[in-house]
Amino acid sequence: MNEADERELSRLRWRCRRGMRELDRLFERYLDRAWREAPTVEREVFLRLLDIEDDRLWHWFMGHETPSDAELDTLVQRIRSLPPAG
Template identity: 40%
Template structure:
């Protein structure tokens, strides 16, 4: 489980400086991260390690990550902001 200090650090890392990413990541960290299963929290941390350009393409649905873990996390984030 992630400590509050870990969550503060991850929230800081979520600030990418690209508006399109910031409006997805920061609210996700503040409102949804704590409720994720540990495996999905780990996937989010893995996603944060990716390059901004890749993140942008995935989260704007212009490309799909080849890594199934990253693809799952992208879908979780997008489903949160684009409910059916």
Template identity: 35%
Template sequence: MDAAIDPTELNRLKWRCKRGLLENDLFIERFFNEQGDGLTIRHVAGLQPLMDLPDNDLLDLLLARREPDGELDTPEVNEVLALMRRPAATVLQKGKL
């Protein structure tokens, strides 16, 4: 099993993930709300290349307008992307929206 990240690293990661597009921030915020306590080093390895993308390219991936390709097409990136793309229905059921 992959090691969990410590709270200090989690806070740094959240800060690094702040984006210029509100739509991206909504996906990312939900990801951290749902997965934050269980994030592992593997998740960080998948999240960092996504955060290196320009906002519009990231949004295209989050909305499944395109799939990762080239160096971005790794198991870690695909795993994180799948978690971030999960339908908001689970959030609606929890009464958060």
């Protein structure tokens, strides 16, 4: 990764800090395991995901609700499927 990508990743880590530790961990997992290789389109969807309120995100990630936007739903499912750090 180049220096600009590293700065962007650092900025995103700060932006991923939410009011819920569980969401923080899900977003960090995505940044650590998938963001670097993600295509531009997926990165843009991730930025949209960060604009969603925590309560709604929590319901999506827990599977209680499904985003009406197919791109958001696909990314939520992708993040949910990433294995936890171990």
